[in-house]
Amino acid sequence: DIVMTQSPDSLAVSLGERATINCKSSQNILYSSNNKNYFAWYQQKPGQPPKLLFYWASTRESGVPDRFTGSGSGTDFTLTISSLQAEDVAVYYCQQYYDTPYTFGQGTKLEIK
Amino acid sequence: EGQLVESGGGLVEPGGSLRLSCAGSGFDFTNAWMNWVRQAPGKGLEWVGRIKTNSDGGTIDYAAPVKGRFTMSRDDSKNTLYLQMNSLRSEDTALYYCSSLKIGVGATEFRGQGTLVTVSS
Numbered sequence: 001d002i003v004m005t006q007s008p009d010s011l012a013v014s015l016g017e018r019a020t021i022n023c024k025s026s027q028n029i030l031y032s033s034n035n036k037n038y039f040a041w042y043q044q045k046p047g048q049p050p051k052l053l054f055y056w057a058s059t060r061e062s063g064v065p066d067r068f069t070g071s072g073s074g075t076d077f078t079l080t081i082s083s084l085q086a087e088d089v090a091v092y093y094c095q096q097y098y099d100t101p102y103t104f105g106q107g108t109k110l111e112i113k
Numbered sequence: 114e115g116q117l118v119e120s121g122g123g124l125v126e127p128g129g130s131l132r133l134s135c136a137g138s139g140f141d142f143t144n145a146w147m148n149w150v151r152q153a154p155g156k157g158l159e160w161v162g163r164i165k166t167n168s169d170g171g172t173i174d175y176a177a178p179v180k181g182r183f184t185m186s187r188d189d190s191k192n193t194l195y196l197q198m199n200s201l202r203s204e205d206t207a208l209y210y211c212s213s214l215k216i217g218v219g220a221t222e223f224r225g226q227g228t229l230v231t232v233s234s
Contacts, residue, residue, distance in 0.1 A: 001177075040220035042158075049210055049227060050150075050158060055220035093158055097219040100174040102148070104158040 002027050002096050006105035012113040019081040021108045023072075023094035030074050031098065038098035041070055041079050044107075045090045053092075054079070086112065115140030115224055117194075117211045122228030129201050133228055135194040135211030140224075142192040144168070146214040148221055149185065149196050151207035151230075159207070163214070164194070178204070201232045 003026040037057035042050040054070035094105040121133040149161035162175040208227040
């Protein structure tokens with residue numbers, strides 16, 4: 001199975017500052033035939049279902065603010081929030097959909113400092 | 114946008130069975146691969162299983178912890194996904210989300226609020 005490891009487990013950032021969350025996969029999830037990373041980011045706010053933020057590692061889902069950026073390739077991926085807003089408080093998960101089981105990272109809890 | 118409505122959750126004793134249903138509307142259910150993802154109380158997300166479309170062969174894959182105990186199925190005439198859960202254990206206690214895989218992509222789109230399954234005596 002592909003293991004997804006996020007860092008850090010929790011993060012406290014001041015409003016307006018940059019937040020960075022990392023995710024590392026135990027094997028390459030870049031499919032060579034189409035040059036796409038089978039990788040997604042999700043945001044889960046308290047009491048809500050998760051919400052898809054990015055797919056193909058860096059393609060922003062419709063409606064996601066452009067202060068969110070997804071980057072990376074192969075085995076190392078990053079979610080960046082350029083200027084943290086109060087509504088960004090949530091748990092963020094990464095996931096690979098390269099092969100079943102479609103494993104998730106353990107989650108990163110983002111809070112306001 | 115589309116939505117999914119899960120139902121069938123509840124309290125069941127260890128060793129018991131439960132059948133979850135998930136009704137889809139407002140999107141192309143027939144041509145969507147579908148997932149179940151669960152979340153134990155206060156814990157992270159765990160992928161349970163995926164079923165492909167019938168046109169893609171209807172292949173089903175399961176996570177190791179549920180393989181042999183859980184069975185996914187779909188009825189495209191009713192736009193409904195099912196999860197038959199047998200030999201339930203306390204560690205199966207979770208909020209179960211039915212979700213679609215983004216067509217042409219494979220990332221998960223969570224369109225419902227989930228249904229809670231509690232396994233306890």
